[in-house]
Amino acid sequence: MLRIEGQVDEPLGLTDVDLAKLPEEYQVADVRQHGAKRPGTAIRLKPVLELAGVSPKATHLGLHAERDNFHASIPLAPILDRALIIYQSDGDALSVDAGGPFRFWIPDHAACQAAEIDECANVKFIDRIELTVGKGFDNRPKDDDEHARLHESS
Numbered sequence: 441m442l443r444i445e446g447q448v449d450e451p452l453g454l455t456d457v458d459l460a461k462l463p464e465e466y467q468v469a470d471v472r473q474h475g476a477k478r479p480g481t482a483i484r485l486k487p488v489l490e491l492a493g494v495s496p497k498a499t500h501l502g503l504h505a506e507r508d509n510f511h512a513s514i515p516l517a518p519i520l521d522r523a524l525i526i527y528q529s530d531g532d533a534l535s536v537d538a539g540g541p542f543r544f545w546i547p548d549h550a551a552c553q554a555a556e557i558d559e560c561a562n563v564k565f566i567d568r569i570e571l572t573v574g575k576g577f578d579n580r581p582k583d584d585d586e587h588a589r590l591h592e593s594s
């Protein structure tokens with residue numbers, strides 16, 4: 441289940457099956473078209489946020505992965521129209537090997553450490569998306585050494 445909460449009218453919990461039922465126009469059949477290495481079906485972020493009704497006060501999007509305690513908080517405006525949530529592969533729930541059950545995907549992200557919206561923000565294993573006023577909790581690596589250590593450990 442993927443929870444959408446924080447600065448929203450109505451907090452939601454969505455399964456991959458719920459996301460698959462959203463209109464075809466919001467679906468991306470294969471995220472490899474958008475630079476992903478592994479196959480996967482995705483849904484556009486914006487209609488998912490619209491289901492929850494995002495408060496106009498919200499400025500940042502928190503991407504929370506309890507599984508490995510990895511969290512990112514990124515500005516909402518620059519990614520609202522392009523970010524995707526990868527949620528299935530071949531009609532099945534996305535496997536952990538592919539970053540599932542849900543993986544955030546920004547098609548034209550910058551390299552890690554290059555900007556706030558970077559490859560590190562393509563958070564795997566997300567269970568919660570949190571809208572916040574101002575930047576929220578973020579424990580992405582802060583420099584090249586931390587980033588290198590993260591890659592050694594995973």
Ligand SMILES: Nc1nc2c(c(=O)[nH]1)N[C@H]1C(S)=C(S)[C@@H](COP(=O)(O)O)O[C@H]1N2
Nearest residue numbers: 505508510552559560561562563564565594
């Ligand atoms: N939950 C979680 N998401 C994560 C990371 C992580 O350690 N945990 N690493 C990030 C970094 S630094 C990179 S480069 C990419 C790696 O994604 P990949 O495993 O698909 O290559 O995932 C990003 N998302």
Ligand SMILES: [Mo]
Nearest residue numbers: 552559560587
């Ligand atoms: Mo990375």
